[in-house]
Amino acid sequence: MKLLRYGEHGAEKPGLLDNAGLLRDLSGHVDDITGDVLDDATLDRLRALGPSELPIVEGEQRIGACVGNIGKFLCIGLNYSDHAAETGAAIPEHPILFFKANSAIVGAYDDVVMPRGSTHTDWEIELGVVIGKTAKYVAEAEALDHVAGYCIVNDVSERHFQNNLTGQWTKGKSCDTFGPTGPWLVTRDEVGDPQNLDMALDVNGERRQTGNTSTMIFTVAQIIAHLSTLFTLHPGDVITTGTPPGVALGMKPEPVFLKKGDVMDLTIEGLGHQRQRVDIDA
Incomplete structure:
Protein backbone atom coordinates (compact mmCIF):
# COMPACT_ATOMS: atom_id res chain seq x y z
CA MET A 1 0.00 0.00 0.00
CA LYS A 2 1.29 3.43 -1.00
CA LEU A 3 0.13 6.25 1.27
CA LEU A 4 0.74 9.89 0.51
CA ARG A 5 -0.31 13.44 1.28
CA TYR A 6 -1.37 15.94 -1.36
CA GLY A 7 -2.27 19.61 -1.49
CA GLU A 8 -0.75 22.90 -0.48
CA HIS A 9 2.00 22.99 2.13
CA GLY A 10 0.41 22.91 5.59
CA ALA A 11 -3.00 21.85 4.25
CA GLU A 12 -2.24 18.40 2.85
CA LYS A 13 -4.92 15.71 2.59
CA PRO A 14 -4.42 11.96 2.95
CA GLY A 15 -4.30 9.86 -0.18
CA LEU A 16 -3.56 6.43 -1.57
CA LEU A 17 -1.89 5.55 -4.86
CA ASP A 18 -3.71 2.63 -6.47
CA ASN A 19 -2.20 -0.05 -8.66
CA ALA A 20 -3.06 1.92 -11.79
CA GLY A 21 -1.14 4.94 -10.52
CA LEU A 22 -4.29 6.93 -9.73
CA LEU A 23 -4.43 9.17 -6.68
CA ARG A 24 -7.35 8.27 -4.42
CA ASP A 25 -8.70 10.43 -1.59
CA LEU A 26 -8.57 8.90 1.90
CA SER A 27 -9.99 11.87 3.80
CA GLY A 28 -13.26 10.05 4.38
CA HIS A 29 -11.40 7.43 6.39
CA VAL A 30 -8.48 9.20 8.10
CA ASP A 31 -7.73 12.86 8.80
CA ASP A 32 -4.10 12.68 7.71
CA ILE A 33 -1.18 10.27 7.29
CA THR A 34 0.41 10.73 10.72
CA GLY A 35 1.65 8.53 13.53
CA ASP A 36 -1.94 8.17 14.74
CA VAL A 37 -2.87 6.01 11.73
CA LEU A 38 0.32 4.00 11.24
CA ASP A 39 -0.44 1.14 13.64
CA ASP A 40 -1.02 -2.28 12.12
CA ALA A 41 -4.76 -2.31 12.87
CA THR A 42 -5.43 0.98 11.09
CA LEU A 43 -3.20 0.06 8.16
CA ASP A 44 -5.08 -3.23 7.85
CA ARG A 45 -8.36 -1.30 7.81
CA LEU A 46 -7.11 0.98 5.05
CA ARG A 47 -5.67 -1.98 3.16
CA ALA A 48 -9.10 -3.64 3.22
CA LEU A 49 -10.70 -0.70 1.42
CA GLY A 50 -11.39 -1.27 -2.25
CA PRO A 51 -9.43 1.44 -4.09
CA SER A 52 -12.23 1.67 -6.64
CA GLU A 53 -14.53 2.80 -3.82
CA LEU A 54 -12.30 5.78 -3.04
CA PRO A 55 -12.76 9.05 -4.92
CA ILE A 56 -10.22 9.81 -7.63
CA VAL A 57 -8.38 13.09 -7.09
CA GLU A 58 -8.52 14.98 -10.36
CA GLY A 59 -5.99 17.44 -11.73
CA GLU A 60 -2.38 18.25 -10.97
CA GLN A 61 -1.61 18.02 -7.26
CA ARG A 62 1.39 18.97 -5.17
CA ILE A 63 2.66 15.91 -3.31
CA GLY A 64 3.68 16.75 0.24
CA ALA A 65 5.91 14.86 2.65
CA CYS A 66 4.43 11.37 2.99
CA VAL A 67 4.12 11.65 6.79
CA GLY A 68 2.58 14.63 8.59
CA ASN A 69 3.47 15.89 12.06
CA ILE A 70 6.71 13.92 12.11
CA GLY A 71 7.82 13.54 15.70
CA LYS A 72 11.58 12.94 15.52
Whole structure:
Protein backbone atom coordinates (compact mmCIF):
# COMPACT_ATOMS: atom_id res chain seq x y z
CA MET A 1 0.00 0.00 0.00
CA LYS A 2 1.29 3.43 -1.00
CA LEU A 3 0.13 6.25 1.27
CA LEU A 4 0.74 9.89 0.51
CA ARG A 5 -0.31 13.44 1.28
CA TYR A 6 -1.37 15.94 -1.36
CA GLY A 7 -2.27 19.61 -1.49
CA GLU A 8 -0.75 22.90 -0.48
CA HIS A 9 2.00 22.99 2.13
CA GLY A 10 0.41 22.91 5.59
CA ALA A 11 -3.00 21.85 4.25
CA GLU A 12 -2.24 18.40 2.85
CA LYS A 13 -4.92 15.71 2.59
CA PRO A 14 -4.42 11.96 2.95
CA GLY A 15 -4.30 9.86 -0.18
CA LEU A 16 -3.56 6.43 -1.57
CA LEU A 17 -1.89 5.55 -4.86
CA ASP A 18 -3.71 2.63 -6.47
CA ASN A 19 -2.20 -0.05 -8.66
CA ALA A 20 -3.06 1.92 -11.79
CA GLY A 21 -1.14 4.94 -10.52
CA LEU A 22 -4.29 6.93 -9.73
CA LEU A 23 -4.43 9.17 -6.68
CA ARG A 24 -7.35 8.27 -4.42
CA ASP A 25 -8.70 10.43 -1.59
CA LEU A 26 -8.57 8.90 1.90
CA SER A 27 -9.99 11.87 3.80
CA GLY A 28 -13.26 10.05 4.38
CA HIS A 29 -11.40 7.43 6.39
CA VAL A 30 -8.48 9.20 8.10
CA ASP A 31 -7.73 12.86 8.80
CA ASP A 32 -4.10 12.68 7.71
CA ILE A 33 -1.18 10.27 7.29
CA THR A 34 0.41 10.73 10.72
CA GLY A 35 1.65 8.53 13.53
CA ASP A 36 -1.94 8.17 14.74
CA VAL A 37 -2.87 6.01 11.73
CA LEU A 38 0.32 4.00 11.24
CA ASP A 39 -0.44 1.14 13.64
CA ASP A 40 -1.02 -2.28 12.12
CA ALA A 41 -4.76 -2.31 12.87
CA THR A 42 -5.43 0.98 11.09
CA LEU A 43 -3.20 0.06 8.16
CA ASP A 44 -5.08 -3.23 7.85
CA ARG A 45 -8.36 -1.30 7.81
CA LEU A 46 -7.11 0.98 5.05
CA ARG A 47 -5.67 -1.98 3.16
CA ALA A 48 -9.10 -3.64 3.22
CA LEU A 49 -10.70 -0.70 1.42
CA GLY A 50 -11.39 -1.27 -2.25
CA PRO A 51 -9.43 1.44 -4.09
CA SER A 52 -12.23 1.67 -6.64
CA GLU A 53 -14.53 2.80 -3.82
CA LEU A 54 -12.30 5.78 -3.04
CA PRO A 55 -12.76 9.05 -4.92
CA ILE A 56 -10.22 9.81 -7.63
CA VAL A 57 -8.38 13.09 -7.09
CA GLU A 58 -8.52 14.98 -10.36
CA GLY A 59 -5.99 17.44 -11.73
CA GLU A 60 -2.38 18.25 -10.97
CA GLN A 61 -1.61 18.02 -7.26
CA ARG A 62 1.39 18.97 -5.17
CA ILE A 63 2.66 15.91 -3.31
CA GLY A 64 3.68 16.75 0.24
CA ALA A 65 5.91 14.86 2.65
CA CYS A 66 4.43 11.37 2.99
CA VAL A 67 4.12 11.65 6.79
CA GLY A 68 2.58 14.63 8.59
CA ASN A 69 3.47 15.89 12.06
CA ILE A 70 6.71 13.92 12.11
CA GLY A 71 7.82 13.54 15.70
CA LYS A 72 11.58 12.94 15.52
CA PHE A 73 13.59 13.23 12.30
CA LEU A 74 16.55 10.96 13.11
CA CYS A 75 19.54 10.52 10.81
CA ILE A 76 22.27 7.91 10.72
CA GLY A 77 25.62 9.03 9.32
CA LEU A 78 28.39 7.10 7.55
CA ASN A 79 26.28 3.95 7.41
CA TYR A 80 27.45 2.58 4.05
CA SER A 81 30.87 0.95 3.94
CA ASP A 82 31.55 2.24 0.41
CA HIS A 83 30.48 5.80 1.35
CA ALA A 84 32.71 5.78 4.43
CA ALA A 85 35.59 4.69 2.19
CA GLU A 86 35.07 7.54 -0.30
CA THR A 87 35.15 10.12 2.50
CA GLY A 88 38.16 8.55 4.19
CA ALA A 89 36.21 7.99 7.41
CA ALA A 90 36.69 5.05 9.74
CA ILE A 91 33.90 2.48 10.04
CA PRO A 92 31.91 3.49 13.15
CA GLU A 93 31.55 1.08 16.05
CA HIS A 94 27.98 2.22 16.70
CA PRO A 95 25.42 4.03 14.54
CA ILE A 96 26.29 7.73 14.24
CA LEU A 97 23.20 9.72 15.14
CA PHE A 98 22.26 13.30 14.40
CA PHE A 99 18.96 15.14 14.16
CA LYS A 100 17.50 17.10 11.30
CA ALA A 101 15.12 19.95 12.15
CA ASN A 102 11.53 19.18 11.22
CA SER A 103 11.34 22.57 9.50
CA ALA A 104 13.60 21.06 6.81
CA ILE A 105 10.87 18.62 5.73
CA VAL A 106 9.29 19.22 2.30
CA GLY A 107 7.66 17.18 -0.42
CA ALA A 108 9.48 15.00 -2.92
CA TYR A 109 9.05 17.50 -5.79
CA ASP A 110 9.44 20.77 -3.88
CA ASP A 111 12.42 23.01 -4.61
CA VAL A 112 15.55 22.67 -2.50
CA VAL A 113 16.55 26.21 -1.55
CA MET A 114 20.17 26.77 -0.58
CA PRO A 115 20.59 29.26 2.27
CA ARG A 116 22.38 32.55 1.80
CA GLY A 117 26.13 32.10 1.58
CA SER A 118 25.93 28.40 0.73
CA THR A 119 28.79 27.14 -1.46
CA HIS A 120 28.95 23.46 -0.44
CA THR A 121 25.40 22.07 -0.72
CA ASP A 122 25.42 18.32 -1.36
CA TRP A 123 22.97 15.51 -2.11
CA GLU A 124 22.41 12.23 -0.23
CA ILE A 125 19.84 9.64 -1.26
CA GLU A 126 18.68 7.63 1.77
CA LEU A 127 16.20 4.96 2.75
CA GLY A 128 13.70 6.46 5.17
CA VAL A 129 12.11 4.25 7.84
CA VAL A 130 8.76 5.30 9.30
CA ILE A 131 7.94 3.98 12.77
CA GLY A 132 4.43 2.60 13.21
CA LYS A 133 4.52 1.07 16.68
CA THR A 134 6.16 2.40 19.85
CA ALA A 135 9.63 0.91 20.30
CA LYS A 136 11.50 0.80 23.61
CA TYR A 137 14.26 -1.72 24.35
CA VAL A 138 13.36 -3.66 21.21
CA ALA A 139 15.29 -6.77 20.24
CA GLU A 140 16.84 -6.79 16.78
CA ALA A 141 14.76 -9.83 15.80
CA GLU A 142 11.55 -7.91 16.51
CA ALA A 143 12.61 -4.47 15.32
CA LEU A 144 11.03 -4.55 11.85
CA ASP A 145 7.63 -5.28 13.42
CA HIS A 146 7.73 -1.68 14.64
CA VAL A 147 8.04 -0.27 11.10
CA ALA A 148 4.99 1.11 9.31
CA GLY A 149 6.79 1.50 6.01
CA TYR A 150 9.59 3.02 4.00
CA CYS A 151 10.18 6.07 1.83
CA ILE A 152 12.88 8.04 0.02
CA VAL A 153 14.65 10.87 1.85
CA ASN A 154 17.14 13.30 0.30
CA ASP A 155 19.39 14.24 3.21
CA VAL A 156 20.55 17.50 1.62
CA SER A 157 23.66 18.77 3.41
CA GLU A 158 25.60 22.04 3.46
CA ARG A 159 29.10 20.69 4.03
CA HIS A 160 30.74 23.96 5.11
CA PHE A 161 27.99 24.56 7.67
CA GLN A 162 28.22 20.90 8.74
CA ASN A 163 31.98 20.68 9.17
CA ASN A 164 33.30 24.20 9.72
CA LEU A 165 30.80 26.20 11.76
CA THR A 166 31.72 24.49 15.04
CA GLY A 167 29.32 22.11 16.73
CA GLN A 168 27.17 19.27 15.53
CA TRP A 169 26.38 18.16 11.98
CA THR A 170 22.84 19.46 12.54
CA LYS A 171 23.90 22.95 11.41
CA GLY A 172 24.53 21.74 7.87
CA LYS A 173 21.62 19.31 7.77
CA SER A 174 18.70 21.40 8.97
CA CYS A 175 18.42 24.28 6.53
CA ASP A 176 14.89 24.91 5.25
CA THR A 177 13.90 22.44 2.47
CA PHE A 178 16.86 20.12 3.22
CA GLY A 179 14.61 17.12 3.94
CA PRO A 180 12.53 16.06 0.90
CA THR A 181 10.53 13.03 2.11
CA GLY A 182 8.34 10.77 -0.02
CA PRO A 183 6.63 10.83 -2.46
CA TRP A 184 4.80 8.06 -0.69
CA LEU A 185 5.09 5.75 2.29
CA VAL A 186 5.19 2.14 1.11
CA THR A 187 3.98 -0.19 3.84
CA ARG A 188 6.45 -2.81 5.00
CA ASP A 189 4.47 -5.74 3.59
CA GLU A 190 5.09 -4.42 0.06
CA VAL A 191 8.79 -3.70 0.55
CA GLY A 192 9.92 -7.07 1.87
CA ASP A 193 13.63 -7.06 2.70
CA PRO A 194 14.81 -3.47 3.32
CA GLN A 195 18.41 -4.67 3.00
CA ASN A 196 18.24 -5.35 -0.74
CA LEU A 197 16.97 -2.20 -2.44
CA ASP A 198 18.71 -0.54 -5.37
CA MET A 199 19.24 3.23 -5.07
CA ALA A 200 20.25 5.90 -7.58
CA LEU A 201 20.61 9.68 -7.70
CA ASP A 202 21.23 11.83 -10.79
CA VAL A 203 22.18 15.51 -11.00
CA ASN A 204 21.21 17.18 -14.27
CA GLY A 205 20.73 13.75 -15.83
CA GLU A 206 24.18 12.46 -14.86
CA ARG A 207 24.44 9.53 -12.46
CA ARG A 208 26.10 10.52 -9.18
CA GLN A 209 25.05 7.82 -6.73
CA THR A 210 24.47 4.14 -7.35
CA GLY A 211 24.08 1.79 -4.43
CA ASN A 212 22.14 -0.90 -2.65
CA THR A 213 20.98 -1.05 0.96
CA SER A 214 22.88 -4.34 1.29
CA THR A 215 26.07 -2.34 1.92
CA MET A 216 24.70 -0.71 5.08
CA ILE A 217 27.06 -1.11 8.02
CA PHE A 218 24.12 -1.25 10.46
CA THR A 219 20.88 -2.75 9.16
CA VAL A 220 17.48 -1.17 9.67
CA ALA A 221 16.75 -3.71 12.41
CA GLN A 222 20.05 -3.00 14.17
CA ILE A 223 19.46 0.76 13.99
CA ILE A 224 15.97 0.50 15.49
CA ALA A 225 17.16 -1.85 18.23
CA HIS A 226 20.07 0.46 19.09
CA LEU A 227 18.06 3.69 19.11
CA SER A 228 15.31 2.11 21.20
CA THR A 229 17.82 1.52 24.00
CA LEU A 230 18.55 5.27 24.09
CA PHE A 231 15.03 6.72 23.85
CA THR A 232 11.52 5.71 22.86
CA LEU A 233 10.67 5.64 19.18
CA HIS A 234 7.09 6.76 18.57
CA PRO A 235 4.70 6.25 15.66
CA GLY A 236 5.41 8.89 13.05
CA ASP A 237 9.12 9.17 13.84
CA VAL A 238 11.30 8.97 10.73
CA ILE A 239 14.81 7.51 10.57
CA THR A 240 17.04 8.12 7.56
CA THR A 241 19.61 5.39 7.33
CA GLY A 242 22.66 6.76 5.53
CA THR A 243 23.77 7.18 1.93
CA PRO A 244 25.76 5.13 -0.59
CA PRO A 245 28.84 6.52 -2.36
CA GLY A 246 28.77 9.28 -4.94
CA VAL A 247 28.17 12.45 -2.91
CA ALA A 248 29.81 15.68 -4.05
CA LEU A 249 32.06 15.72 -0.98
CA GLY A 250 33.75 12.53 -2.18
CA MET A 251 34.33 13.59 -5.80
CA LYS A 252 37.89 13.53 -7.13
CA PRO A 253 39.92 15.55 -7.89
CA GLU A 254 37.56 18.30 -6.68
CA PRO A 255 34.00 18.29 -5.34
CA VAL A 256 31.32 19.82 -7.57
CA PHE A 257 28.56 21.03 -5.29
CA LEU A 258 25.02 22.03 -6.19
CA LYS A 259 24.23 25.37 -7.75
CA LYS A 260 21.06 27.24 -8.65
CA GLY A 261 19.15 25.55 -11.47
CA ASP A 262 20.51 22.06 -10.87
CA VAL A 263 17.98 19.22 -10.83
CA MET A 264 18.24 16.12 -8.64
CA ASP A 265 16.41 12.87 -9.48
CA LEU A 266 16.28 10.11 -6.87
CA THR A 267 14.91 6.56 -7.03
CA ILE A 268 14.82 3.63 -4.62
CA GLU A 269 13.54 0.28 -5.79
CA GLY A 270 9.81 0.03 -5.08
CA LEU A 271 9.64 3.41 -3.34
CA GLY A 272 9.13 5.74 -6.29
CA HIS A 273 10.92 8.84 -7.52
CA GLN A 274 11.86 12.29 -6.26
CA ARG A 275 12.85 15.37 -8.24
CA GLN A 276 14.01 18.70 -6.83
CA ARG A 277 15.16 21.83 -8.58
CA VAL A 278 17.80 23.81 -6.71
CA ASP A 279 17.21 27.48 -5.94
CA ILE A 280 18.99 29.89 -3.61
CA ASP A 281 17.59 32.21 -0.95
CA ALA A 282 17.67 35.81 -2.14
